[in-house]
Structure formats: structure tokens, C-alpha cells
Amino acid sequence: MSPLAYILQKEFKQIFRDPAIIRxxxxxxxxxxxxxxxxxxxxxKNINIAIVDRDHSPSSNRLIHTITSSNYxxxxxxxxxxxxxxxxxxxxxxxxxxxxxxxxxxxxxAQKETRVFLAVNAINGVKANLGATYLxxxxxxxxxxxxxxxxxxGRFNDLPVIETTSSNWYNPRMNYxxxxxxxxxxxxxxxxxxxxxxxxxxxxxxxxxxEQINVTPIRKTHFIxxxxxxxxxxxxxxxxxxxxxxxxxxxIIPLGSYLTxxxxxxxxxxxxxxLGLLISTYAENQQxxxxxSFFLLMIFILMGGLYTSIDSMxxxxxxxxxxxxxxxxxxxxxxxxLKGSGLADxxxxxxxxxxxxIVINYWAVLSYRKRS
Amino acid sequence: MNSKAIIVENLTKIFNGFTAVDGISFEVExxxxxxxxxxxxxxxxxxxxxxxxxxxxxxxxxxVAGFDVYKENESIKKNIGYMSQKFSLYEDxxxxxxxRFYAGIYGIRPELITSKTTLLLxxxxxxxEANLLVKQLPLGWKQKxxxxxxxxxxPQIVFLDEPxxxxxxxxxxxxxxxxYDAAAKGITVFVTTHYMDEAxxxxxxxIMVDGQIDALDTPGxxxxxxxxxxxxxxxxxxxxxxxxxx
Amino acid sequence: MKQFYHFIIxxxxxxxxxxxxxxxxxxxxxxxxxxxxxxxxxEVKNAHITIVNQSNGAASxxxxxxxxxxxxxxxxxxxxxxxxxEKMFRxxxxxxxxxxxxxxxxxxxxxxxxxxxxxxxxxxxxVATTLTAYLSIIVADFQKELNQPNxxxxxxxxxxxxxxxxxxxxxxxxxxxxxxxVLLLVCTLMTSLTVVREKELGNMEILLASPVNPLIIIxxxxxxxxxxSIINIITILLLSYFVLEVPINGSLALLFAVSILFxxxxxxLGLLISSVTDTQxxxxxxxxxxxxxxxxMFSGFIFPIENMPLxxxxxxxxxxxxxxxxxxxxxxxKGLGFSLIWKEVLILTGMMLxxxxxxxxxxxxxxx
Numbered sequence: 001m002s003p004l005a006y007i008l009q010k011e012f013k014q015i016f017r018d019p020a021i022i023r024x025x026x027x028x029x030x031x032x033x034x035x036x037x038x039x040x041x042x043x044x045k046n047i048n049i050a051i052v053d054r055d056h057s058p059s060s061n062r063l064i065h066t067i068t069s070s071n072y073x074x075x076x077x078x079x080x081x082x083x084x085x086x087x088x089x090x091x092x093x094x095x096x097x098x099x100x101x102x103x104x105x106x107x108x109x110a111q112k113e114t115r116v117f118l119a120v121n122a123i124n125g126v127k128a129n130l131g132a133t134y135l136x137x138x139x140x141x142x143x144x145x146x147x148x149x150x151x152x153x154g155r156f157n158d159l160p161v162i163e164t165t166s167s168n169w170y171n172p173r174m175n176y177x178x179x180x181x182x183x184x185x186x187x188x189x190x191x192x193x194x195x196x197x198x199x200x201x202x203x204x205x206x207x208x209x210x211e212q213i214n215v216t217p218i219r220k221t222h223f224i225x226x227x228x229x230x231x232x233x234x235x236x237x238x239x240x241x242x243x244x245x246x247x248x249x250x251x252i253i254p255l256g257s258y259l260t261x262x263x264x265x266x267x268x269x270x271x272x273x274x275l276g277l278l279i280s281t282y283a284e285n286q287q288x289x290x291x292x293s294f295f296l297l298m299i300f301i302l303m304g305g306l307y308t309s310i311d312s313m314x315x316x317x318x319x320x321x322x323x324x325x326x327x328x329x330x331x332x333x334x335x336x337x338l339k340g341s342g343l344a345d346x347x348x349x350x351x352x353x354x355x356x357x358i359v360i361n362y363w364a365v366l367s368y369r370k371r372s
Numbered sequence: 373m374n375s376k377a378i379i380v381e382n383l384t385k386i387f388n389g390f391t392a393v394d395g396i397s398f399e400v401e402x403x404x405x406x407x408x409x410x411x412x413x414x415x416x417x418x419x420x421x422x423x424x425x426x427x428x429x430x431x432x433x434x435x436v437a438g439f440d441v442y443k444e445n446e447s448i449k450k451n452i453g454y455m456s457q458k459f460s461l462y463e464d465x466x467x468x469x470x471x472r473f474y475a476g477i478y479g480i481r482p483e484l485i486t487s488k489t490t491l492l493l494x495x496x497x498x499x500x501e502a503n504l505l506v507k508q509l510p511l512g513w514k515q516k517x518x519x520x521x522x523x524x525x526x527p528q529i530v531f532l533d534e535p536x537x538x539x540x541x542x543x544x545x546x547x548x549x550x551x552y553d554a555a556a557k558g559i560t561v562f563v564t565t566h567y568m569d570e571a572x573x574x575x576x577x578x579i580m581v582d583g584q585i586d587a588l589d590t591p592g593x594x595x596x597x598x599x600x601x602x603x604x605x606x607x608x609x610x611x612x613x614x615x616x617x618x
Numbered sequence: 619m620k621q622f623y624h625f626i627i628x629x630x631x632x633x634x635x636x637x638x639x640x641x642x643x644x645x646x647x648x649x650x651x652x653x654x655x656x657x658x659x660x661e662v663k664n665a666h667i668t669i670v671n672q673s674n675g676a677a678s679x680x681x682x683x684x685x686x687x688x689x690x691x692x693x694x695x696x697x698x699x700x701x702x703x704e705k706m707f708r709x710x711x712x713x714x715x716x717x718x719x720x721x722x723x724x725x726x727x728x729x730x731x732x733x734x735x736x737x738x739x740x741x742x743x744x745v746a747t748t749l750t751a752y753l754s755i756i757v758a759d760f761q762k763e764l765n766q767p768n769x770x771x772x773x774x775x776x777x778x779x780x781x782x783x784x785x786x787x788x789x790x791x792x793x794x795x796x797x798x799x800v801l802l803l804v805c806t807l808m809t810s811l812t813v814v815r816e817k818e819l820g821n822m823e824i825l826l827a828s829p830v831n832p833l834i835i836i837x838x839x840x841x842x843x844x845x846x847s848i849i850n851i852i853t854i855l856l857l858s859y860f861v862l863e864v865p866i867n868g869s870l871a872l873l874f875a876v877s878i879l880f881x882x883x884x885x886x887l888g889l890l891i892s893s894v895t896d897t898q899x900x901x902x903x904x905x906x907x908x909x910x911x912x913x914x915m916f917s918g919f920i921f922p923i924e925n926m927p928l929x930x931x932x933x934x935x936x937x938x939x940x941x942x943x944x945x946x947x948x949x950x951x952k953g954l955g956f957s958l959i960w961k962e963v964l965i966l967t968g969m970m971l972x973x974x975x976x977x978x979x980x981x982x983x984x985x986x
Contacts, residue, residue, distance in 0.1 A: 006476025168740035317657030
């Protein structure tokens with residue numbers, strides 16, 4: 001038996017002897033996978049609107065009715081004073097205020113042009129933007145209807161009309177969980193893998209067992225592989241559990257092949273675990289190792305393309321995400337699970353990840369020093 | 373073949389301008405029990421770590437088991453055993469698992485591991501406890517086990533860094549019996565200690581002060597040349613000169 | 619009290635000796651606030667679009683130009699084959715496609731009516747909806763331009779004002795969120811680790827054997843992190859004000875006071891975690907479960923809480939970061955005073971007291 005076999009045996013025993021960790025590895029992903037996707041709903045449907053109506057005319061009433069009967073808006077306040085509406089914005093009860101000035105209707109008839117004011121709480125940019133967009137299109141539709149009802153018929157199609165139809169591929173019902181569940185699974189295995197491996201070697205440093213190891217003729221590669229392989233297997237097990245949950249709870253079955261995902265996951269885990277071990281060889285104690293791995297995790301997660309779109313980031317940040325393994329995996333998941341992409345489609349991310357895995361692990365072996 | 377187990381010349385280690393070990397030279401014969409004494413902070417552990425290949429010397433030369441500490445430190449490791457100050461077996465593994473693990477890394481054949489393990493557990497009278505986690509053992513047992521693991525692969529030399537710290541006198545006696553047994557099998561023993569009665573058990577003793585070796589001889593010769601009744605007195609006379617302490 | 623002081627001094631020595639950790643603790647929040655402040659935004663822009671222009675007339679060219687000049691879209695891989703769209707989606711190179719049919723220019727001239735098709739990659743429904751909406755607006759504008767000569771009667775103009783954040787900067791939303799996360803990280807994780815570390819290395823017994831009240835020992839471990847966190851708040855606020863140009867519209871003193879309150883909540887949480895765990899690994903994983911993901915998900919800084927199903931909205935209430943996030947947004951960006959945030963402050967205070975009491979209780983049980 002090679003020394004590696006003994007190292008593996010020892011690492012496995014240590015992992016399975018710690019009930020807390022087993023719980024964390026197997027139960028945590030299940031709970032999080034069930035809970036978190038429900039929270040992750042960006043879809044803007046309940047936009048809270050406060051309306052300030054100073055006109056009180058049949059037209060203003062009709063416009064208000066059109067808005068409130070749409071699916072997007074919920075009327076939370078109706079008043080004649082802007083200040084009252086503003087209070088609703090301050091305490092977050094309303095997201096936007098629509099003000100219909102007095103003379104709204106009379107100007108529309110008399111001067112053929114009138115105005116409404118829209119004030120949006122823009123701290124959360126996306127909500128602000130979408131809210132304003134929806135509202136404008138509702139007003140536009142209202143406007144068209146109004147025009148048709150007023151203008152004399154017979155001049156039909158005098159103005160050019162472009163009709164747009166839109167279709168949403170891969171997820172026609174715009175189901176958010178299809179997108180979030182695989183993404184959260186990626187985050188979970190990244191967190192578990194990176195943290196477990198990051199504190200592993202450094203823990204041996206802290207309790208002193210590393211010295212006993214260093215005084216043996218153990219090969220550095222064997223030592224690193226001995227740390228890597230058990231977590232690698234665990235990671236693949238967690239992914240399997242994750243897919244089981246995704247299927248049982250959300251009915252998510254990848255359009256593409258599981259094999260493609262597992263192939264990528266296998267390489268991905270090598271890169272992530274290698275990174276953890278690298279942190280572990282540099283850190284002096286577990287605290288340091290955890291701080292660094294949390295720091296990296298936050299960057300990986302927030303810049304991984306799950307929560308915010310990478311395309312919208314500034315140039316330099318997009319460049320940074322090219323070194324973010326999470327971004328690659330989330331993208332691959334999205335393609336294979338929802339679009340049915342095959343190996344050929346994801347060749348590039350596979351090669352890049354392979355490159356990461358090799359460089360990082362080679363570096364980890366180099367930076368692990370048996371002699372100070 | 374050389375009859376020396378360890379040859380050290382002018383070995384020096386400097387950490388960030390601090391000279392922990394300052395040009396020490398000595399030789400250790402094969403099969404000898406060599407006591408390596410010194411006050412806390414005298415540089416004993418640093419010197420020992422250089423010999424074990426755990427720490428890179430700044431200058432000087434050293435041959436351990438016939439290998440150069442600079443270039444052949446991995447070959448040295450095959451031929452030595454080491455037991456550090458800090459208890460360093462895995463507390464979350466059982467006695468048997470610890471033995472098996474370390475034996476495995478040294479590349480001992482599986483059949484041999486099994487038979488030797490049975491023998492060892494018998495000698496230590498730990499057969500019943502074989503599947504107990506190490507953390508459940510009392511300290512004295514842990515130390516004995518650590519020593520047994522350190523010499524399980526029959527090394528030429530074993531390095532012991534304060535192996536009997538914190539154990540009771542009876543266990544210390546047992547422990548020294550184990551050391552004698554090992555020496556009788558031809559293993560060179562290199563041991564640091566705080567206990568001066570233990571120094572008396574050594575074949576030869578060196579005493580380090582401020583990174584240098586101030587005295588090196590058999591306990592008997594040291595006592596007579598310092599006109600002291602015990603090693604304790606010898607040590608006090610030498611150690612008093614120390615400028616640095618912990 | 620004097621003992622307490624000495625213990626605090628000792629803890630400070632520990633932290634200042636460990637330069638690497640100190641550097642990480644102080645440098646990390648700065649790096650994060652700058653990276654996230656600049657990089658993250660909920661806005662969708664520069665989305666890759668492919669325009670399948672099968673018409674190639676004057677009007678369609680004009681429409682293409684209009685889309686190209688928008689900041690929301692970046693054209694990618696022009697093609698005239700609709701079959702290419704599928705390939706591009708699968709490779710992930712585009713997010714949306716606009717198909718201009720061959721008869722577009724002809725019909726718009728002859729019949730004043732024409733059709734367009736938008737196809738979006740809805741794997742990310744949010745991006746898909748947003749992009750479809752943006753495209754529709756551009757098309758509507760384009761339609762208006764075609765009409766320019768004869769202005770349309772009976773028009774309702776919508777004048778929009780973006781309050782608090784006229785440039786729709788992501789930083790306004792993310793700075794408060796990142797503040798909450800960083801403070802949690804430093805306080806909760808580090809405090810729980812330092813205390814548990816003593817247990818793991820067996821020093822706890824030695825400390826407990828001393829005649830000092832064990833609670834003093836444990837509290838003393840939290841104090842240096844309180845100070846470090848205050849330094850972190852100052853650097854974060856300086857960076858966000860001067861570098862990210864996020865205004866501080868409300869009272870700085872109030873902002874500071876609530877931040878200290880939030881730090882105390884996090885410290886108490888850290889102590890509570892350390893009282894129920896024995897290894898740093900376990901403490902870390904609990905911190906991970908109660909902190910990182912739930913804070914990202916439930917504090918409201920990424921996903922709107924009001925969209926969540928009821929049970930999750932209830933859960934979100936127990937996430938301290940949610941309340942802190944609301945307070946920081948209110949004070950820092952909306953410039954509100956204490957009278958409008960007292961409820962949130964009260965909740966955080968309650969949480970702090972609860973965590974502290976629980977931690978002390980647990981420690982007492984263990985120690986006796």
C-alpha cells in the first residue's frame with residue numbers, strides 16, 4: 001500500500017469522527033437549498049405606489065384604476081398632498097409616487113398635452129428602474145386608448161405602429177427557482193469545500209501534529225493529495241444530495257447531461273479545494289485561514305453572477321470575475337441545466353478551470369514546506 | 373561506515389537577527405544516549421529541529437545518520453524518529469489508527485504493521501485500549517505511546533524533545549526503561565530534558581547556554597570537573613552565566 | 619474592574635502581535651467596500667444582444683443604430699440566421715436577440731405597420747424581463763421618431779425623478795449591505811473563534827482556574843474587536859463618502875451610534891456561538907450558517923423582502939443585518955432622524971440583550 005492510502009484512511013476517519021461536521025455537510029445544504037431559493041425572487045410584482053391626485057377628474061380616476069388593476073402595482077396611499085405620500089417613501093411603505101397635477105384632464109383636452117410626475121425611491125436601482133418602466137408603459141397604453149377614443153375614426157393607421165412580440169426561451173414561465181437552485185448549490189459546495197480545506201492543514205499546525213508529519217519522509221504531493229481527495233469526494237456527494245433535493249423539491253432535472261455537470265464539478269472542486277489548501281499553507285492559525293477564506297468567499301459569491309449580472313459590471317470588475325471560479329461554475333450550471341448545453345459548448349470554461357486547478361494545486365504543493 | 377550517528381560543526385541558526393543557535397559543534401556516537409541540556413530558551417529545540425530537517429540552518433554543517441541536513445533532509449527523515457514537546461499524535465484517532473497511520477507513511481509493509489502493532493500493544497499492555505481514542509488516555513500513556521510510534525519504524529536515531537514533561541515519577545521511570553530498551557537495540561537516543569536526575573541516565577551530556585554548548589562530557593566527568601555532587605549543581609553553575617532567559 | 623482592564627490589555631497584545639491577522643481585519647473591509655461599491659449594481663447594462671436584421675432597409679438600420687448607442691446593450695455577432703440564436707444562447711455569448719423580419723422596412727413604408735420579435739434567454743428571469751422592457755422602450759422611442767414630422771396629439775408626458783439616487787448607482791444600496799456583512803464577519807466570526815480557540819488549545823481551563831470571574835475573561839476577548847470594528851466603520855464611511863461618493867445625508871453621530879449598537883449585537887452573537895461550540899471548525903460553520911448566506915439572502919440588500927413568501931418574511935425578522943440595513947439606508951441616504959428609526963433601534967437593542975443573556979447563561983451552565 002502506498003503511503004497515500006494511509007493518509008487517505010486517516011483523513012476519512014477524522015472527518016467521519018466529527019459529528020458536527022457531518023451534520024453541517026449533509027443537513028446544511030438540504031435546508032439551505034429548500035429555504036434560500038424561495039427568498040431569491042427578484043421578480044418585481046408588488047411595487048408599492050402612493051398616488052397624489054390633485055385633479056380628481058374622470059380621467060385621473062380612470063388612469064388610477066388602470067394602474068391599480070395591473071399586476072405590478074399595489075396602491076398603498078391615496079391623498080391630495082405630496083408630503084403625505086413622501087412619508088410613505090421614508091418609511092419604506094411606498095416605492096414610488098405618482099402625482100397627477102390639478103388640470104391634468106383639462107390640459108389634456110385643451111392643450112392636447114399634459115404631464116404627470118413620477119418620483120421613485122431609487123436607492124435600490126433595479127426596482128426603481130423597473131417600477132418606472134412599468135408605470136410609463138401603463139401610462140403610454142392609457143394614452144393610446146385615450147387617443148383612439150378621442151380621435152375621429154377613419155384615419156386608421158395614419159401613424160406607424162410597430163408591434164413587438166417577445167418570447168422567453170429556456171424558462172418560459174420565468175421561474176426563478178430554475179435559476180437560483182443550481183446557483184445556490186454552487187455557492188454551498190464552494191463554501192463547504194473552501195472552508196473545510198482552508199482550515200485543515202493550519203489546524204494541524206495549531207495543534208502541533210504537523211511537526212510529526214514533517215519529520216517523516218512523507219512526499220509533499222502525497223500529503224496534499226491526502227488532504228484533497230477526501231474533501232473532493234465529499235464535495236461530489238454534496239452535489240449529488242443537492243441535485244436530489246433540486247429534483248424532489250423543485251422538480252429540476254438538467255436538460256443537459258448530469259455527466260457534463262459532474263465532469264465540470266470534479267475539476268471545479270479540485271480548484272476550490274486546492275485554493276483552500278493554499279490558504280492553509282500560508283496561514284499561521286485557523287483564524288487567519290478563515291478570515292481569508294471568508295473574504296474570498298464574499299467576493300466570489302457577490303461577483304459570481306448569481307445576484308448581479310456580470311455584464312453590468314465595470315470593465316475592471318469583469319476582468320476580476322475572470323478569476324472567479326464561482327462565476328464559471330454558475331454559468332456552466334445555467335447552461336447545462338437550463339439550456340441543455342453539452343461538453344462542446346462548455347469546452348472553454350472546462351479548460352480554464354482545469355488551468356486553475358493545476359496552477360493552484362501545484363502552488364499549494366510548492367508552498368507547503370516541511371522545513372522552515 | 374562511519375561510527376558517528378551525528379556530526380555537527382559550527383551549526384548556526386539566526387531568526388530575524390536573533391542568534392538562536394550560535395555555532396555549536398559536537399558528535400554523537402552510534403548507540404549512545406546523548407543528553408542535550410539547557411535552560412529554557414537556550415536553543416535546544418531549535419538545534420534539534422535543524423537536525424531533524426524541520427528547520428533550515430543558517431550556516432555550519434551537520435550530518436545525521438550519514439546524510440547532509442542541507443541536501444538530504446528527506447533521507448534523514450527515513451532514518452530518524454522524533455517526538456516533540458507538544459504531544460503530536462492525533463487525538464481524534466484511536467491508538468491503533470495512529471500507529472497504523474505513521475507506520476504507513478514510513479512505508480512499512482501492511483503484514484508487518486499488523487504483527488508489530490500487536491506486539492507493541494502487548495508490550496505497552498494497551499491491548500484492551502487499542503480502539504480507544506487517544507484523547508481518552510492519561511498523559512503518561514500518551515507519552516509512552518508517542519515514543520513507541522516514534523521508533524516504530526526502527527530508526528537509527530530518535531530525537532526526544534522533553535519527552536517526560538508533566539508526567540509522574542513512576543511513568544518517568546517506565547519511560548526511561550523504554551529508552552534503555554531502544555538504546556539496547558542499537559538506536560541512538562538524542563534527548564533534551566529539564567530533569568537533572570534524567571541527565572544522570574545519559575551516556576554523555578551537553579549543556580547549552582545562550583545558543584552555545586558550554587560543557588560536554590559524561591555525567592561523571594562533568595561532576596568531577598565542576599566539583600559538584602550532582603548534575604543539578606553542575607547545571608546551576610553553568611546556567612547561571614546565561615544572559616538571556618525566557 | 620482592574621482585572622477586566624488587564625485582561626483587555628492582554629487580548630490587545632494578542633491581536634497586535636499577530637500582524638497578519640490585524641492587516642487582514644483592517645484591510646479586508648476596505649477592499650470589499652471599494653470592490654463591491656464599484657462593481658456591484660442591480661442595474662442591467664451592457665447586455666450582449668444579437669440583432670438578426672433580415673430586412674436591411676433604412677428604417678431597420680436606424681433601429682439597429684439606436685440599440686447600439688444605448689448603454690444597456692452591446693451588439694454581438696451580427697447574423698441573419700435565426701438558427702444562430704440558439705447556438706449563441708447555448709454558448710452563453712448573448713442574453714437577448716432581436717429579430718427584424720425581412721419585410722420590416724417594406725411593411726413599415728407601405729402599411730405603416732410592422733412586427734419585431736424579441737427573444738430573451740430567460741435562465742435569469744430578472745435579466746430577461748429587464749432587457750425585454752428596455753428593448754420595448756427603445757422600439758417605442760423609435761416609433762415616436764418615425765412620427766416626428768406630425769406630432770401626436772393628446773399626449774401624456776411622464777416626468778420622472780429618481781429620488782435619493784438620481785444616477786441609480788449600485789453603491790447606494792450595496793454600501794449599507796456590505797457594512798452589515800463586514801461588521802458581522804469581524805465581530806461574530808472573530809469573537810467566536812477567539813473564545814473557542816482557547817477551549818481548543820486547552821487554555822480555557824488554565825484561565826478558569828485563575829481567581830478571575832470567567833465572564834470577565836470572555837468579555838475581555840470581545841472588547842478589542844469592538845474597537846477594531848469602530849475603526850472599520852470609520853474607514854468604510856470615509857471610503858464610501860470620498861471614493862464611492864455615497865452621501866451621508868443624515869446625522870453622522872446617529873449613524874455611528876447605531877453602528878456601534880449593531881457591533882454589540884454581532885459581538886453578543888459571536889459569544890453565544892462560542893458558548894455552544896468546542897472547536898473552531900464548528901464555530902466557523904455555525905457562523906457561516908447564521909451569517910453569510912442568510913445575511914446575503916434575508917437582509918434585503920439583494921432580494922426585496924416584500925417579494926418573499928410569508929414564512930420567509932417572518933424569518934427575515936430575526937436577521938439582525940436586516941434591521942441594520944434599514945437603519946443605515948434611512949439615516950445615511952434618506953437623511954431621516956431618530957424618530958423614524960426608533961423601532962428598528964429598539965429591535966436591535968432587544969436582540970443584543972437577548973444574545974448576551976443567552977451567552978452568559980450558557981457559559982454559566984458549562985462552567986459550573
